Amino acid sequence: MDPGRYRDLYLSETQEYLAALNRGLAALEADESGDALEGAFRAAHTIKGMSATLGFDEVARLAHELEDRLDAIRSGREAVDRALIDELLAAADALESAVEAAVGHGPAGDAGRVEAKAEKTARRGGAGPAGGRDGGRRNGAAADADGRRGNGAGKAKEPREPALVMRVVIRPDAPLGGARAVLVQRNVADVAPVLRMEPANPAVDWSGELRLWFPVDADRAALERAARAAGEVAEVRFEAIEGGSPERGSTGNGGRDTDVRAEGAPSAARPTLMASRHVRVALGALDDLSDGVGELAVLTARLRELAGTLNGVEGLEDLVGRFERQVGDLQHTVLGMRMVPVGEVFDRFPRLVREAARELGRQVDFEIRGREIELDRAILEQVAEPLLHLLRNAVDHGLEPPAERRERGKPERGRLLLEASRERSSVVIRVQDDGRGVSRARVVARARAAGLMPDEPAGELGDDDLLRLMSQPGFTTAERVTEISGRGVGLDVVVNTLRRLGGALEMKSEEGRGTTFTVRLPLTLAIAQALRVQIAGEVYAIPLTHVAEAVELGSGMVGRVKGKEVLRLRGEVMPLVRLRGVLQTEGEGRECAAVVAQVGERRAALAVDRLVGRDQILVKRFDAPVGALPFFSGVTLLANGRPALVLDPTSVL
Amino acid sequence: MQRTVLICDDAIFMRTVLGDILREAGFDVVGEAETGREAVAKYRELQPDLVTMDIVMPDMGGIDAVREIIKEHPKARIIMCSAMGQQALVVEAIQAGARDFIVKPFQPARVLEAVQRVLG
Numbered sequence A: 001m002d003p004g005r006y007r008d009l010y011l012s013e014t015q016e017y018l019a020a021l022n023r024g025l026a027a028l029e030a031d032e033s034g035d036a037l038e039g040a041f042r043a044a045h046t047i048k049g050m051s052a053t054l055g056f057d058e059v060a061r062l063a064h065e066l067e068d069r070l071d072a073i074r075s076g077r078e079a080v081d082r083a084l085i086d087e088l089l090a091a092a093d094a095l096e097s098a099v100e101a102a103v104g105h106g107p108a109g110d111a112g113r114v115e116a117k118a119e120k121t122a123r124r125g126g127a128g129p130a131g132g133r134d135g136g137r138r139n140g141a142a143a144d145a146d147g148r149r150g151n152g153a154g155k156a157k158e159p160r161e162p163a164l165v166m167r168v169v170i171r172p173d174a175p176l177g178g179a180r181a182v183l184v185q186r187n188v189a190d191v192a193p194v195l196r197m198e199p200a201n202p203a204v205d206w207s208g209e210l211r212l213w214f215p216v217d218a219d220r221a222a223l224e225r226a227a228r229a230a231g232e233v234a235e236v237r238f239e240a241i242e243g244g245s246p247e248r249g250s251t252g253n254g255g256r257d258t259d260v261r262a263e264g265a266p267s268a269a270r271p272t273l274m275a276s277r278h279v280r281v282a283l284g285a286l287d288d289l290s291d292g293v294g295e296l297a298v299l300t301a302r303l304r305e306l307a308g309t310l311n312g313v314e315g316l317e318d319l320v321g322r323f324e325r326q327v328g329d330l331q332h333t334v335l336g337m338r339m340v341p342v343g344e345v346f347d348r349f350p351r352l353v354r355e356a357a358r359e360l361g362r363q364v365d366f367e368i369r370g371r372e373i374e375l376d377r378a379i380l381e382q383v384a385e386p387l388l389h390l391l392r393n394a395v396d397h398g399l400e401p402p403a404e405r406r407e408r409g410k411p412e413r414g415r416l417l418l419e420a421s422r423e424r425s426s427v428v429i430r431v432q433d434d435g436r437g438v439s440r441a442r443v444v445a446r447a448r449a450a451g452l453m454p455d456e457p458a459g460e461l462g463d464d465d466l467l468r469l470m471s472q473p474g475f476t477t478a479e480r481v482t483e484i485s486g487r488g489v490g491l492d493v494v495v496n497t498l499r500r501l502g503g504a505l506e507m508k509s510e511e512g513r514g515t516t517f518t519v520r521l522p523l524t525l526a527i528a529q530a531l532r533v534q535i536a537g538e539v540y541a542i543p544l545t546h547v548a549e550a551v552e553l554g555s556g557m558v559g560r561v562k563g564k565e566v567l568r569l570r571g572e573v574m575p576l577v578r579l580r581g582v583l584q585t586e587g588e589g590r591e592c593a594a595v596v597a598q599v600g601e602r603r604a605a606l607a608v609d610r611l612v613g614r615d616q617i618l619v620k621r622f623d624a625p626v627g628a629l630p631f632f633s634g635v636t637l638l639a640n641g642r643p644a645l646v647l648d649p650t651s652v653l
Numbered sequence B: 001m002q003r004t005v006l007i008c009d010d011a012i013f014m015r016t017v018l019g020d021i022l023r024e025a026g027f028d029v030v031g032e033a034e035t036g037r038e039a040v041a042k043y044r045e046l047q048p049d050l051v052t053m054d055i056v057m058p059d060m061g062g063i064d065a066v067r068e069i070i071k072e073h074p075k076a077r078i079i080m081c082s083a084m085g086q087q088a089l090v091v092e093a094i095q096a097g098a099r100d101f102i103v104k105p106f107q108p109a110r111v112l113e114a115v116q117r118v119l120g
Helices: A003-026 A035-053 A059-076 A082-104 A106-127 A143-157 A177-189 A219-230 A246-265 A265-275 A283-309 A314-340 A350-359 A379-400 A402-407 A440-449 A464-468 A491-500 B012-024 B034-046 B063-074 B087-096 B108-119
Strands: A162-168 A196-198 A209-214 A233-242 A339-341 A363-368 A374-376 A412-424 A426-433 A504-510 A513-521 A527-535 A538-542 A546-553 A556-560 A566-568 A574-577 A593-598 A601-608 A610-618 A632-637 A645-646 B004-008 B028-033 B050-054 B078-083 B100-104
Touching: A003 A035, A003 A082, A035 A143, A035 A632, A059 A082, A106 A566, A162 A246, A177 A209, A177 A219, A177 B100, A219 A233, A219 A350, A233 A314, A246 A504, A246 B034, A283 A314, A283 A379, A283 A610, A314 A339, A339 A379, A350 A363, A350 A464, A350 B012, A374 A538, A379 A402, A379 A412, A379 A426, A379 A491, A440 A464, A464 A504, A464 A574, A491 A632, A527 A593, A527 A601, A527 A645, A556 A574, A566 A593, A566 A601, A593 A610, A610 A632, B004 B034, B012 B028, B012 B050, B012 B087, B012 B108, B028 B034, B034 B050, B034 B063, B050 B063, B050 B108, B063 B087, B078 B108, B100 B108
Parallel strands: A363 A412, A538 A645, A574 A601, B004 B028, B004 B050, B050 B078, B078 B100
Antiparallel strands: A162 A209, A162 A233, A196 A209, A339 A374, A412 A426, A426 A513, A504 A513, A527 A538, A527 A610, A546 A593, A556 A566, A566 A574, A593 A601, A632 A645
16 A cells, blocks of 8 residues: 555544544543443554555554553553553653654654564473563663563563453343342353452442453353353443463454454544543433434424324414424434444454354354344333354354355355344344255154144144244254253244344255344334224224235135135235234224235235224333233324224235 | 243232233243242242242242252252342342342343243
């Protein structure tokens, strides 16, 4: 790359990051939230990426060292004190000089590069984490400052035994979080000895998260599972191995560097800039805000209805129109605030997939696509667990061991793809593997053994039928119980979780070729496009996520096949479900229309009395009273101010 | 097969609420106990899959009952029923061998989550 072309851009942008870096470092001492540290870390990281892109190796190296030290603070290896901050600020100054040298004076920049090369050579020969031989480092101009930095880093890495650090976050709304933490501690202690714990006594000193130290060779997957089994666990993360060789620490970072370089530093740079312009808002407040705006939208629609009845009031029409536009804009903004890129959750998966693969002896090329697709934060958080489940299942039950793949003439490395995309008003997430596919024979045998299916010969089972069997509670085809996917408990939980979110699961599988699970989710929990239908005098809302179309029932469209009612629609025959019957309501009117619901290949027509219209609705989830019909996913207020139940069409399918 | 539960609580109201939640979820409530001592005796007799144990009960509290039961049946699955502010007692119960805990006022979803975790 020609540095000259980007010099100005590089310089101006780097200066912003240097400012952010200095700001972050200066605020380190009083940094309770960790934001300052994160900010400084990101700034150093971004400068490194940009500089490496332009071949300013010396700048990149200095930035990398700074990043390493900030990481040491982050993982608790180095304590923040005044002296350390002074050191870091000095390092930031050195970085700034290096930037100027690299850009301003070509020769100096080149000299820096040469020097850096010499140093690399020296380091490669060097021994041990603590800096080891200093011989080759003594000739450069930066020798002094460098030596000091080297020692600092060495000091940080030396003292403790290497350990694996696990961070466990308990859901903030979980009651008695401290006691929950004790449960986590007890569970993980069965997997590996706990060397150290912070806080030492969570029952007394609880702040929402727990850090546990284990021997480096402890089984991460088993630890995570044990921690999660304690319940109410929001997050489990493994932090860099503490006190290991420096190579280990930088491998983690190194991986990320490569990404930054490959994908282009400028885009990676953006978040840092924006971060400084962000404020933190409690999620609850955000929910209140979006609820409030949603109510406002409903009220506005009501106002519009009323205004329609008042003909001839001067200016009213115009006013209502302006009101609507304002509320619409507001709604759009608030909705935008709830949206986060799926990458925030997806990026946690590669590591977990790798670990699962290692444990099960699989070789996997895991690819993530569509990181940038946005989804309501509340949905994204809850969909993480089901997705992880699908990924683990794919590694465990889908992908074959390398030897078996070779025999079948497949490449030894299995392919696993996680892809998000946007389809109309839904987000679609696919988990696709090129493994052995679902064995129909085994599913049927297993379903029979579990009493889920009559013993008579089964007809042609479609993928949807298979999925329905597989997602019965307790279903499993795994002949051995594996560490990773347990006893097959799960697909039912996955399906239930998705349904609670207004989503659905679909599956396509081809024996020997692979399986694709497709998760379809509404964009947001807050607002949905819905069809209003009338049944026995009551109006219900049906979210459009799973509605293919709606039709008026004409003569000859309804018939019977094998004693069951069906709808014939343009040559297609599908089961007809009378919602009057399902909802056990009686009342005036008769069924004159049908809504065609679709999940995967399964389609069914839901007969209703009348199609009323289409609306944007604000769904309020409710905890259904025990014994309530399981067809409702929430309630909403209609434009006329009357409440209506929200029907979940997938529950009827 | 239906899973069996023994509910231990000195308040009829709490036993009823919890019993309803569990029965709705398909459990077979095979017994109820009003005191810790009764809980230990009933466990011996019924050997249920699951026990819910209130912490504060007359005639041997819930924590001591857990100790007794675990001593005889180390694999017993016991869920503590506690109230906010009983953190220290819950921790003690966990150390005594309780597998999980739920907090009053009971939310059906949370109760069933805990039950599911414990029955794994």
